[in-house]
Amino acid sequence: MKRRKQPLKNLVFVFFLFFFVWMLLQILAPFALPRGSVSELSGIVGFSDNEYVIQHMSFPWNVIYSSGDRLCHQRADRSLFLNENEMPFCSRCTAIWFGLAVGLGFMVLYIIELNEKFLIALIAALIPIGIDGIGQFFELWESTNLIRIFTGLPAGVICGIAIGIILDELRTMRIFRSLNKFFFF
Numbered sequence: 001m002k003r004r005k006q007p008l009k010n011l012v013f014v015f016f017l018f019f020f021v022w023m024l025l026q027i028l029a030p031f032a033l034p035r036g037s038v039s040e041l042s043g044i045v046g047f048s049d050n051e052y053v054i055q056h057m058s059f060p061w062n063v064i065y066s067s068g069d070r071l072c073h074q075r076a077d078r079s080l081f082l083n084e085n086e087m088p089f090c091s092r093c094t095a096i097w098f099g100l101a102v103g104l105g106f107m108v109l110y111i112i113e114l115n116e117k118f119l120i121a122l123i124a125a126l127i128p129i130g131i132d133g134i135g136q137f138f139e140l141w142e143s144t145n146l147i148r149i150f151t152g153l154p155a156g157v158i159c160g161i162a163i164g165i166i167l168d169e170l171r172t173m174r175i176f177r178s179l180n181k182f183f184f185f
Helices: 011-032 061-071 091-109 116-137 145-171
Strands: none
Touching: 011 061, 011 091, 011 145, 091 145, 116 145
């Protein structure tokens, strides 16, 4: 691991900004809506189950909640509430999104090589979320939101770092080197 020379002049920084703003909007969304107006968004991943609630929201909150509707189960018992409103994503997904921003933020400052140590860290960070998810799937236990946060956060951080490594590697490819004059990565 080495310190990045120009942290704000790379593609990793652009991705970090995107995930940071995305996470910030998720936190602000429950506060931007009337107190107690969003609850019980439970549904099925991959479907839009809550259009009747989301259609009355203004931009960008409708986009945030619509994304949560399609990408997350949004079960109220597995979600955090702010301003008495259910957050757009469940607690585990929220922790993963936050972790992605943190991992990319780390990669803005540092360069990490893809090596055996990183692969071990990757596997180690994904084991807790896998164990908890499998245990819940087979109804061996029901974890708490705190456990979901503590299993989602390391998974998100390590995936954010992995995205940063991939973006750094793309920079070295011939096709991307020719684009250097158009983009600052």
